[in-house]
Amino acid sequence: MPTLKPECAARGQSGTATAAPPRANLAASPRSTHRRRRRSALLPSVLTFAVIVASGGLLLLIEKGMLNGMHTPAPLANAKQTDHQHRVAPRDPAVDVESQILQDIRNRTIRAMCGQQNSDHSVWSMSSPQRKTLLQHILVNEKYRFLYCYVPKVACSNWKRVLKVLSGALADVHVHLKMDHHADLLFLSDFTPDEIRHRLRTYFKFMFVREPMARLLSAYRNKFGEIKAYQHKYGAEIVRRYRKGYAKKGKVAGDDVTFPEFVRYLLDEDPERMNEHWMPIYNLCQPCAVQYNFIGSYERLEGDAAYVLERVGAPQDVRFPERQAWYKPVTKETLHYYLCTVPQKLLRELLPKYILDFSLFGYPLPNVTTDYCRH
Ligand SMILES: *[C@@H]1O[C@H](CO)[C@@H](O)[C@H](O)[C@H]1NC(C)=O
Numbered sequence: 001m002p003t004l005k006p007e008c009a010a011r012g013q014s015g016t017a018t019a020a021p022p023r024a025n026l027a028a029s030p031r032s033t034h035r036r037r038r039r040s041a042l043l044p045s046v047l048t049f050a051v052i053v054a055s056g057g058l059l060l061l062i063e064k065g066m067l068n069g070m071h072t073p074a075p076l077a078n079a080k081q082t083d084h085q086h087r088v089a090p091r092d093p094a095v096d097v098e099s100q101i102l103q104d105i106r107n108r109t110i111r112a113m114c115g116q117q118n119s120d121h122s123v124w125s126m127s128s129p130q131r132k133t134l135l136q137h138i139l140v141n142e143k144y145r146f147l148y149c150y151v152p153k154v155a156c157s158n159w160k161r162v163l164k165v166l167s168g169a170l171a172d173v174h175v176h177l178k179m180d181h182h183a184d185l186l187f188l189s190d191f192t193p194d195e196i197r198h199r200l201r202t203y204f205k206f207m208f209v210r211e212p213m214a215r216l217l218s219a220y221r222n223k224f225g226e227i228k229a230y231q232h233k234y235g236a237e238i239v240r241r242y243r244k245g246y247a248k249k250g251k252v253a254g255d256d257v258t259f260p261e262f263v264r265y266l267l268d269e270d271p272e273r274m275n276e277h278w279m280p281i282y283n284l285c286q287p288c289a290v291q292y293n294f295i296g297s298y299e300r301l302e303g304d305a306a307y308v309l310e311r312v313g314a315p316q317d318v319r320f321p322e323r324q325a326w327y328k329p330v331t332k333e334t335l336h337y338y339l340c341t342v343p344q345k346l347l348r349e350l351l352p353k354y355i356l357d358f359s360l361f362g363y364p365l366p367n368v369t370t371d372y373c374r375h
């Protein structure tokens, strides 16, 4: 079996969650099994859609710069939110008004939604595999006292570089070295429960999110387009399962998985056990159980990363690296093209699977109407 070296693997995971073999029972009516197993928590609620519509509209305003010069709405009068004022206290690094509004939307949405569903509200009440996933995705920096929950395909390699520089393991972020995703990194799972509790309570906690479909497409293009080990392991399996006439074929390269085939595979996978590159961000970072102080966006990476570095008190000369030259961005057009190759029926099942990533982080659902796809 080929070893999988995913670009942002969690410690000790390369053989387990990262490269979890497709579940054996999948052949037997997998989808219905999953439906029964899925918690109602993942089903879209009326509230979810209200939130999407609301935040989608706001995001549109933000995109168009229409909120410049407007003030953030006053917080609800509730004791928990009195720290609201401190955000604009002089000591706080400047973060532009749009980013601030986005944070506010995310905070409010998370508060409203996490209260609604019977989701895991504490690290200690969630199932043990879920907790393991979470703790293996939170990186710790002791010197600057922060926790970073990394999400694969959301600039996590560059954040790991930054963490290594901050802990003194790397001279600077531009060092031309193949990134080692385990060495010199400290994971929350390395600590005892008491130490974990203490850090969750007192350290600055942040994560970065990305438009869910762009993240999936990025994973698809990278893993199936470029990484041999993934083609062998996942690609071959996907082709056997979903391509007519391939079920019993002896040798399948798995290097030509189509995006619709990948989507069909995702629909049959359990979000709590998926490979981390396509596991919903919600399951990786558990924003209902961990109160993140800052949720940055991949779409505004430069500004948001600079804010975090300033906020944790990193030395001035530590800057977030620019995109590597080989990086292939997912453009709006590319995303549109790929999404429109997926049959409507599959898309209608796929979006609910990632609904918490859309709604909690304020991403509007993509327009995948036949009308739109005709253009
Ligand atoms: C969002 O919530 C976090 C955690 O409670 C808090 O630290 C942060 O200041 C809040 N941000 C905004 C913009 O309200």
Ligand SMILES: *[C@@H]1O[C@H](CO)[C@@H](O)[C@H](O)[C@H]1NC(C)=O
Pocket: 367, 368, 369, 371, 372
């Ligand atoms: C989707 O796109 C089509 C065609 O451009 C447009 O008519 C429709 O109003 C859009 N729907 C939404 C929900 O934006």
